[in-house]
Amino acid sequence: MIENVTIFKDEIDAAQNLAKILPAEHLKELNTLIICSSIDSVLLVDEVAKMIELDYELLFTQxxxxxxxxxxxxxxxxxxxxxxxxxxxxxxxxxxxxxxxxxxxxxxxxxxxxxxxxFRNGDLLSNLQGRNILIIDEGTQTGMTAMICIKTLIKAGAKTISYATPIIAMDVAMHLSDLTDDIYAVDRISHFIDVNSYYDNKMALGDDEIIAILKNSQRYKKLQKGDNTDAI
Structure with missing residues (x-):
């Protein structure tokens, strides 16, 4: 049987669809901080953050x-x-x-x-002790990035951790449900191919384009204090 899954036009389309299923007012009441789980997810996360009016930070993994x-x-x-x-x-x-x-x-x-x-001017993550966190990723195939983010945030003292993504493998969603307070997904896919397969026109942004998004964003604060991007 062929699954009936959503194919997004691009990250903007995916962000709009994801924002529709998020409990924005509840998240704002909790003063939730969004954690962007990858550089590749910045465009999507920035759009979601603007739509639901929450700030975000990047958590780096490799x-x-x-x-x-x-x-x-x-x-x-x-x-x-x-x-x-x-x-x-x-x-x-x-x-x-x-x-x-x-x-x-x-x-x-x-x-x-x-x-x-x-991407963060050399700053550490903000103090997450007692914070309510919403991790957002552009798509989740194996869950390894999600799990390392969750482990890191637990170690940092987060009060609650929820997870949101446009597309996620069904088995991964079931596993992550045991590790998070809530999971939000536009589609949970039984036979997951790869993230790019669910986007018609996924944008391949370079570092300079990502930095421009972050600098111009009203929801990402870590590059607002000055330009330290030549420090590497």
Whole structure:
């Protein structure tokens, strides 16, 4: 049976559809902070943030690839050096955990720190102790990024954590429901292909275009204090 799923025109269309199913007034009453889970999701998150009138911040993560296979993610590390490991893949490929943790440290130092300076002026995340958080991603296939964000936010003391995305794999949604307070999705897909397959015209924005969105946004505060993007 072929699933009847939504195909979005672009990220703006996806943002509009997602905003419609979010309880905006309730989220505002809770003074909810949106967490954008990836650079690729900035355009969508900025649009949603404007529509539901909430501020957002970026949380940086970086995948760790299997040796000699850049398409296979065996783990993911966040900006506070939390790690999620796919133990099944690590064991199946006979990869040592020493390799995983050494790669996590390298990705943190060589990639994540640069992103923090480039997209957040070198600032830390805001104090999230006791905050109500809504993570937003452009699409969720495996859930690894979602899980590392959730783990990081729990460690940071978030009071509640909800998750929102236009499209999510059904099995991932079921798993994340045990880890979050609420999940909002336009479509939960049983036979998920990949995120790009559910967008007609997904925009491939470069770093300069992302920075322009962040600088011009009234909902992203971390680049409003000055330009530190040449610090890397």
């Amino acid at each position: 995948p760790i690839h299997a040796p000699n296979n850049p398409k296979c993610n065996i783990a993911i590390v966040s900006e506070n050096e939390e790690i999620i490991v796919n133990d099944e893949l690590v064991k199946a490929f006979d990869i040592s955990y020493d390799f995983v943790y050494s790669q996590a440290k390298r990705q943190y130092e060589e990639t994540i720190l640069k992103k923090i300076y480039k």
